[in-house]
Amino acid sequence: GIGVDTTGSSPMPVDSSGTPLALHPKFKDNLNAQVWLWKDHTGYEEAAGITAVAAKMRPAYMAKVGGTYSSEWFWSKIWHCLNVDPSVFDAADSFVEICDYIPGLLTGKTAPNQLARSICAAGHKAMFNTEWGGLPDTEFLAACDPRLAELRGRLYDTAYPSNHLFGGLTDEWAGKLGLRPGIAVAVGAFDAHMGAVGAGVGEGTLVKILGTSTCDIMVSPRQKGFADIPGVCGIVDGSVIPGMIGIEAGQSAVGDIFLWFVNNLVPEIYGRTADEKFINLGRQAAAQKPGEHGLLALDWNNGNRTILVDVRLSGLLVGQSLHTKAHEIYRALVEATAFGALTIINRIEEFGVRVTEIVNCGGLAARNPFLMQVYADITGRPMKVSRSDLTCALGAALFGAVAAGKEAGGFETVEEAQIKTTGIKTTYTPDEENHSVYREMYALYKTLHDAFGTRAWTGNLGAVMKDLITLREKQRRERK
Template sequence: MGVVAGVDSSTQSCTVELRDSVDGRLLGSGRAPHPPTSPPVSEQHPDDWWAALRSSFAAALAAAGLAARDVDAISVAAQAHGLVMLGPDDRVLRPVKLWNDTTSSAQAAAMVAELGPAGWARAVGSVPTAAFTITKLAWVARHEPEHLTSLARVLLPHDHLSHRLTGRAVTDRSEASGTGYYAAHDERWLTEHLERWVSPGLDWDSVLPHVAGPSEPAGTAGTPSAGELGLRPDVVVGPGAGDQHAGALGIGLAPGQVLYSLGTSGVVMTTSTTAVHDASGWVDGVADAAGGWLPLVCTLNSTKVTDLAARLLGVDHAELTRLALAAERRPDRMVLAAYLDGERSPDRPRARGLLGGLRSDATREELALAAVEGVVLGLVRGHDAIRQAGVAADGVVVATGGGARSRAYLQVLADALGVPVETRDAPEATARGAAVQAAAVLHGADVREVRDAWAPFRTVVVEPLGSIPEEVREQYRALTGWAQPTETAPAT
């Protein structure tokens, strides 16, 4: 049979899926939490990721009735952008600044002002925000320069976990393309960016990892850390990927189809055979995990918005869904600009949420609906931006992530787009996508072939029942314009 393990080390937790390496059948899964974080300072220690991986791997083995020695390949997908800094002895120099840490917004603004949005889009396919790794390195250079003097490796979250398994510093093009110092269209690190905005005195070529191809092994699991998991030393380790990139593999996203990922962050994405360079700053023209491109728009505020609404209303998520679906769809209803913790798309790190359209007869149902619509309307704007960047994004719409379990999210998305929205049998799409990659490296296959062979079947289709009135959309656009403070942020 052969068994592969797919790992999803996300912001909130680590999930491991064990699958049959030939047909992709799920054998067992496990999950363990990560320490909670909240912007503007959002940091975790990589030791906590490893502890969660050990726990979730053991749980998956128990659920499958397998032993660690039965696993033949493993691949790790993880949250993107996070800055892992290691010293000469592979000691972690400081906690990892995560993708949603916004403290480097001043560095991001300075970089964009210097090179210009168009210059950045040409260089790396995206315009940096505080999410990008290069801005976090620049923040360290300004505030903690002592760490640069002992810096031996710069890794991303999935690189670090793979490094613990193999002892090799390896990343993949999907993750590298979100750093701000890798040109995926030229397949090279832009060390000149690091010299210009971080430090000219470092040998950056020796600090950065090897960039593996989509089906290229990162190595084998021969380290003491891999031994802690009970893995055989000949277990092959895949190149890994960013979480959204692996999710596209796991969902079986075909060309032209559009994926809405509703999790801690909200992401709308599609696939492309050509590189995308969007000078507006909305669309990240990143590489995918299959040899192509994955133009996407990422928002900071997704299911956390409905988490807050449920807490304020004193209900669980099932009741929040019922309330939202029961709300009267009046055109002058309550509208939420859902920038609770700042925003990434558009780049408004200091923004906060605004609620408009309050009336004396406002209802609990209307507030629940406003929370869902506030998330969806932000992502629909991102979908429009992808089209405006010249990418065909008009195929089947698929929703995934925790929010896709809510009928309210699916219905509001279908109504906002005016097209059906479907879900697929891939509740843990990122872990599934990592398992796809592990199977490809185990069998020496093209990852695209395994992706298509394992494509999950459709589970739910939600048809639009109406539309979101233009009055609501106009109110939303007005609120998002007011949500960002007008004063200039101090340089820090």
Template sequence: MHYIIGVDIGTTSTKTVAFNLQGQVLADHSVEYPLLTPQPAYSEQNPDEVLQAVRDTIKTVVSAMRQTGFTVAGLAGISFSSAMHSLIALDEAGNLLTNSITWADTRSNDHAAQIKNSALGHNIYRRTGTPIHPMSPLCKLVWLQAEQPELAKKAHKFISIKEYVFFRLFGQYLVDYSIASATGLFDIFTLQWFGPALQLAGITEANLSEPQPGTHVVRGLSPEEAKNLGVDPQVPFILGGSDGCLANLGSSAIRPGSAALTIGTSGAIRVISADPATDSQERIFSYILTPEHYVLGGPVSNGAILLRWFRDQFGLPETQLAQDLSSDAYELLLQKAASIPAGSEGLLFLPYLLGERAPIWDANARGVYFGLNVTHTRAHMLRALLEGILFGLYSVATALMQVTGSIDVIYANGGFAKGDIWVQMLADIFNQEIRVTESVESSALGAAIMGMLTLKIIPDFEGVEKLVPVARTYQPREENHAIYQKLYAIYEGLYPKLKQDFAAITALQK
């Protein structure tokens, strides 16, 4: 009896899932950690809190498997998924010089704007597939060199959160192609660090980890580490990939015309291509799953984190009721939103509380309720917020299809796909069939499938659909789609009219 573990290192939590070799969930455990915002535009994590979450979740899941009859030898391997774009500076002894600066951090916005409007910036996008934006480690490094030069001089390595985990577990600096391709520093055509980007960032290859395919295996945990985790010291650890790329694999959205749409803390819609491709308008990314599979798409900064914001700021009644009923506040909020008709009776929401990435790539963008009147209630504002997040993703999908062709079916994954209400809104807005797989934790499953490929449990990705059965499908409702189309036309016109005002109000906060 064998099983495989997928570890998904996210922005606000790490989730570890044990799967059997048919892709079914056997056990899972997650640990949350805070997103640190010490000042405006900053968004960080404590790397050691994340590392401890990885250790704790693996240990808990392995223990649960042992209690159900699996032996230590039954663990085939542990494979990793991780959020992209993080940056950590370490000194020569491997000590932390910074927290993990996450994708949501926008402190480098001014530097990013200068790079984006230059010929060098355009060339970097074309070669790396990473849009020029404060999310990217490239822009973070430029900021660091300019604003904290003494710290930059002390730094020996600049790595991501997953690289930090592997460094602490094995003492090696390794990065998979997938994470590397989201840095703005990696040439997706040659699979090497891109010299002009490194020169702009003020670093050399020696300051970065060694790029490896996602199938790269590391063995040799220390006896103490292995004992703590409850695993054999020689159990294979597989590098895996980024959460976005692996979400496509873990939802079986790997064929032409199929897309994976994820809403977790942030959100994204992605398709897989046999070749890298960039957009003349620089709206989408082109990342690597394997050298034969490129993931094209666009991320939005504002996903379910906005629902958390609404819960924390305006959801006290549902929070208290959930405590009384031993229920879930989010489910109560979604039920409240479902009581409002499609289109929120003319209320629109620009969901840019964290700025925005695709397709506008503007860290200055801000959230806006538009059309508010005295008949609108808190429930209207909640439903408009959910619809606004989906309108943002629809805008990304429109840009993506202009580059890659039509999308025929969408696989929904991430925490939002656990319920019906939000997914039905998605079907209505996109006017597409939406499929939800049995395991909505698609990034963890994608990591596990990458592990199965590495360990030759499966020969290739061709039969991945067998590992990812569809649990539910949602069909669009034409009457709702018609309403949404009219509102979307207004939604699309709002940002261009407000762009300069967003920049002005941001300048007032500096």
């Protein structure tokens, strides 16, 4: 069978046959008619409007998505499209997530009313929940904009987990792919959620998909139940594993922060190419003790996804001197992303979901041992790395095999497929001495986090720089 994972929320305007508007001559040069990729944050005002309307009319909507609607999600993108380019919105029969469109393309069922929509996309990004009958109701949408309410009837009323069979592969696509016509194509989902399945997610396991950004995925048995978690990116039944509640959190930039730094600020003494610079930065940064650089950063160069859910935040670096080196800044940026990861873990556990194991996957986990060790030292927890370097593809393949079923050579359940195909390659164990220093630094990180990220903070930043200098001096004395 075939499974499909894509980024999301990445909706696309289509006509009544499911043809993307971008393929129409009228819109071929119009970016607004193309896919609105997840990373696009231009709908931040619309996201704030959705949050405000929900707070007044439908607080339950926000409770299931962490309390704040994001500009990275479905409705804010569509509403922004309406506001900046009504011609595209008016020409669209519907808006379709890429993870729904591709299975439709492979099976010859691209018309919006033929698509089996993903519960992963619908629940985490479009406020779909069976508790209130699916998508947000027309009264709520009309309070945002009456034209959104008119669109609702051309969207969908049902959504499915990815073990559900979407359809069979068409002759045309079988010929293009060199596969047998009619083989099973599963309902699609987002890359992070399928990546978590490919990394072996189960109860108590937090899977971190580490790449340009980071997604954190957990599952909890449906019958257990738990409180809504402020600041997460959704709590959705069946979004990861059928029959279990999926929890999503994450950071809007991780690898992208490091790449920005290397491409723009690292001198050639560290190497001529980006790869050479990363190698030398990592080697020299790893030789330092925690706190020895005297630096502390906030990892918000692309906003904050969890727990503040605010794209109107930016990166910060405190503690620079005339002697600060590029590899010291690199270490501070890596540490900042790890402090952000710890903040997410603490929030999830605060609301009753216990994290007993952390499994990492994605490009950074596979290729950056320095980063993995820092994550272990800062969280004080072993950092396991998935056996597969391609967990998103593996997870998608597993869903394809489950949708195909045992008689076709597949599996009956996702859990059965995971037992046969997933595992751990490497484990990074925390250094207790480093962890002790990082506890001090995390307290300072939380001060910066709350001071710059929340309006309610009433503390004092006066000691942060001096505390960093004191720690720097202490660590350098101990090295001597």
